[in-house]
Amino acid sequence: MPELCVGERCWTVPAGSNLLDALNGGGCLVPYSCRAGSCHACLVRCLDGEPGDALPGALGADKREQGWRLACQCQVVDDLRVAVFDPQHDGLPARVSEVQWLSAGVLRLRLQPERPLRYRAGQHLVLWSAQGVARPYSLASMPGEEPFLEFHLDCRHPGAFCDEARQLQAGDAVRLGELRGGALHYDADWQERPLWLLAAGTGLAPLWGIAREALRQEHHGPMRLLHLAHDNQAHYLAGELAALAGRHPQLQVELLTPQTLPQALAALRLQSRQTIALACGSPASVEQFARRLFLAGLPRNQLFADTFTGRA
Known part of the structure; x- marks a missing residue:
């Protein structure tokens, strides 16, 4: 052996x-x-x-x-x-700059890395707690625009990392691990194309960053952002999304619950075969989004999706 x-x-x-x-x-x-x-x-x-x-x-x-x-x-x-x-040797040191509850179940964590981190909107980063618990989270911040790294943690249920995150305070130390890219991104070649962003729960985090990145790059095509939450109080960025849509008339925001989702999905109609769709959330939610988009005529290679899965 x-x-x-x-x-x-x-x-x-x-x-x-x-x-x-x-x-x-x-x-x-x-x-x-x-x-x-x-x-x-x-x-x-x-x-x-x-x-x-x-x-x-x-x-x-x-x-x-x-x-x-x-x-x-x-x-x-x-x-x-x-x-x-070894996060102490191989990880990048960072300090907590802000901890804020955006809703009853979503914690916004902002970190200040020891040195600037180059990343793209939509990428993931592994976070290491002081107790050696590692979990990947999507970046919600805008690269090159915000001096912090922002993450939205779903803390509705107990979890090894979430339990520690609830106790974090400004100034606490954490370590950053592997930075990687998933399927979600914004391509400058999409500037004139319709862009649909479909999120469930904290799947909104990377799409929040991508939406603002697209607008920063002067996306001219119509943009549509749908956020599915378990109830109306769980739309944790409702105010920020409304303000963003108010500044950019090409952006339409829809806040959905499980009760209103079927009707909203049934009403989806492609404005153009050039539409690009990005989806993020639980596997079941992403599958539901994808099924409806394909039925609406979206080509499969124009859907980019990431799923959040619990620990096996």
């Missing part, structure tokens, strides 16, 4: 073992969220040996050349020595 080593500790594991399971089973406590190669919380660095990698394209070439792998997607096939991601 192959030998797996972390630091001075080595143990044997069955050939073909999932690397994440082998590490956690050996007491290394590597964090994870999705187990699908999406969240990037389970980064490890291969120091000697090479695991089998089921999703090599999930990391950029520079990361792979440095030895980084996603443990959830790797198998131990031969002897392997790795170092787990």
